Amino acid sequence: MVPDSCPNCGASLSPDANYCSECGDAVDDDSWGVSSEESSWGSDGSRSDSRTEYGSSRRTDGDTTMAALTHVLAIFTWAIGPLIVLIATDDPFVEENARNALNWQIAFTFYMLVSAVLVLAVIGIVPVLLLPVVDLAFCAIAAVKAADGEAWSYPATPDII
Known part of the structure; x- marks a missing residue:
């Protein structure tokens, strides 16, 4: 009742x-x-x-908007946007997301350079065409996860920073 x-x-x-x-x-x-x-x-x-709302260990306090914005910045500014956010932030959650985005952009650059060299052997044509699409998809997924309060680690990305 x-x-x-x-x-x-x-x-x-x-x-x-x-x-x-x-x-x-x-x-x-x-x-x-x-x-x-x-x-x-x-x-x-x-x-x-x-x-928490979803029954998991998601972050519910603090600003998740800046963390999500870091991944979107990476789409348009390569590693410059995440690097500026990493230097300027005091929030550990935003810092972790900026570090993840920066590591991915560095790995993405390496993958593109290797693919560009392999274009000479013809086998690099497919990766050169697919990697920008993968970059866009990964950054979008990471931004959505960050907005939900989760720091998503990009696949096939070493911890460089």
Whole structure:
């Protein structure tokens, strides 16, 4: 049975509500009736326990936008954008993403140079055509993962920086 008002914040609830529209507490949660001091929700609206939205160890605090932007910058500025972000940031999560993006751009450059040399032997034509598409796809995947709070390591990329 759904209560008429939220015991946590006092907001009125609709009869079919699963969550309070004001504070976000679950209506059918076992924690109804628990005081706000005993609740697992912090004063800033984030969970104080180890659970996250997806049930994994994703980052939920801090700025994930700059981390995602680092990977997008790598598409347009090669290694210059991630290098500037790496030097300028104090956030460890953004720094890890900038390092991953910079390592990938260095590895991508090496792969392109090897493929360009192999073009002389004709076998490098396919990699020269496919690597830019792979670069775009990897940077897009990394940006989405960073926006979700995950530092994604690019495949086939050594830790150079």
